[in-house]
Amino acid sequence: MRYDPRMSAGTKDPLGAQDPLGALYRPIAADLSKVEDEIARMTTSRSAPLQALLDHVGRFAGKRLRPALTLLAGRMCGGVRPAHHTVGAIVELIHTATLVHDDILDESRMRRRVETVNHGVGTETAVLLGDYLFATTFKEAAALEDRFSSRYLAEIVGIVCSGEILQVHHRHDLLMEEATYFRIIEAKTASLYAAALRCGAQCAGGDRATGEALASFGRQVGSAFQIRDDVLDLTGSEDAVGKSLGTDLEKAKFTLPLLRLRDRASATDRRSFDKILLSDDPEERRTILAMLEEYGAIESALKTASALVASARAELGRLPESPERALLAETATYMLSRNR
């Protein structure tokens, strides 16, 4: 996965002029480039067919939010060291591996405007490539000098998977509780944000209380990120978001907006909601979108995301003031505005 460093999130605003992340990341641009170097090193193989696949996956390169959090946590706790570039690359590749496997589960065809591995090369290869990427992260985590981070990162993938398994288990579960939704997104998404920050603090020699406060910040921000993602899956345009959308409805996954709609709908609407959720008709999507609007379900979900971001920012308030703390706070707010 060789990225042109000029394309990395911090240096040239590949996210578009309106995206505030480019500016946010300017202070950590040099370190983000070193994270890219680590990602490139970890995704280099002597096997030509494997290298071709790794190069393909390199084109999914996203906003590098997680490594940015690792670097900011490092700066807050005593400074960025080489281990931070490695940890940042590890969390990014764990994320990438989950994307490759998620696209199989969702039967997605497009990811960041690039054909998914399952759609382009086949499910078999996508299974193995995801495994290989996970394995790479384990190898790299095992090689870290800091055993705390080594063990912490080794545990994260299991937590992410258990969240995904719970989600698959509750598909078509019309009675799923909201608490289950939050358990799912905390495990499958927020735990990796927490890890990015916790290990960033640890590798800089930060104290435990600071590390835990940053992890808690990450957990809430990560949950807000996922809620926004779930909203985009329902209301976004594939063109703007750059990936297959509508898969939650298609797979009858109960995300927060759908749960809010279910709990607010009149008895009649609830009956048609249940019916549509269990049907296979993609045309019914429009009916659900109208209902989401009518009952303010999207708005309600976004309010919850806002509350999580506010609480995450409050968590930061317990830490000493610094430019990095301000950047983390702004990153949290970004989670609410992003539209891809």
Place this chain on the structure above:
Amino acid sequence: MRYDPRMSAGTKDPLGAQDPLGALYRPIAADLSKVEDEIARMTTSRSAPLQALLDHVGRFAGKRLRPALTLLAGRMCGGVRPAHHTVGAIVELIHTATLVHDDILDESRMRRRVETVNHGVGTETAVLLGDYLFATTFKEAAALEDRFSSRYLAEIVGIVCSGEILQVHHRHDLLMEEATYFRIIEAKTASLYAAALRCGAQCAGGDRATGEALASFGRQVGSAFQIRDDVLDLTGSEDAVGKSLGTDLEKAKFTLPLLRLRDRASATDRRSFDKILLSDDPEERRTILAMLEEYGAIESALKTASALVASARAELGRLPESPERALLAETATYMLSRNR
């Protein structure tokens, strides 16, 4: 995954009266039971849906060959310690995780007389469950006191996956070289045997030379095991072997017997061989079986397996004589006779 300890390989000969492994394992039966305890501990989850899946996978419990090798290596190098039970459970679960994902690739329906996860519960769940099992092994490997084993085991999964990726890449490749076949099976199968022995030696405080000799033994025995497996896929009966067979032909995977046939066939037979390999007609399997017989291709592949076992046993000859060395030698020979 809770096994009745009486069902574990060493204690009650669950392999049937004719199977020699039960007798072979008698001296390590108590330690194999402790490996089962470790497997049970690692596959216990507080999540009910996940536990149900882990219990299902527990029913795939096989011959426990790999943990047995870890224990025998430990005994040869100073004695079995608690770490050996953990390492034995880790290598067995890495193996289990690969089986869960292999069954997706092969679209298998049956594994050790039990419905596969992909066929019984679905591909999505099989992807995630395999990931979860891999993640469990990483977490456990990261927690080992012995950092050598911790890092060695973290690297193995990547090697196994790269072998599988190479195999998928060379499907339908009528010109695949035999050297590529050996690269594939060494990575996807033999490397885990080598790891079981190498880490078994290491955790007992064995010296490097002994560890490397045992790893080399394992690599050759593991390759012989895979050749035997590839022969069984062509000639075995599903009833005796207890799993879906014929998938190599179906998926146009060039295993050693097929390569030997290809290289021995007359020009006319070679043309029909090529045609059948690329066709989707399961009826053609019988033609291939007759050709394998006619050209002595199965026999030729088994001869290579025999040579590998002889060379593996010679490797053992460089180590001091002991009851464990004799057991390892017998295990090597078992690889040639097994019919499931």
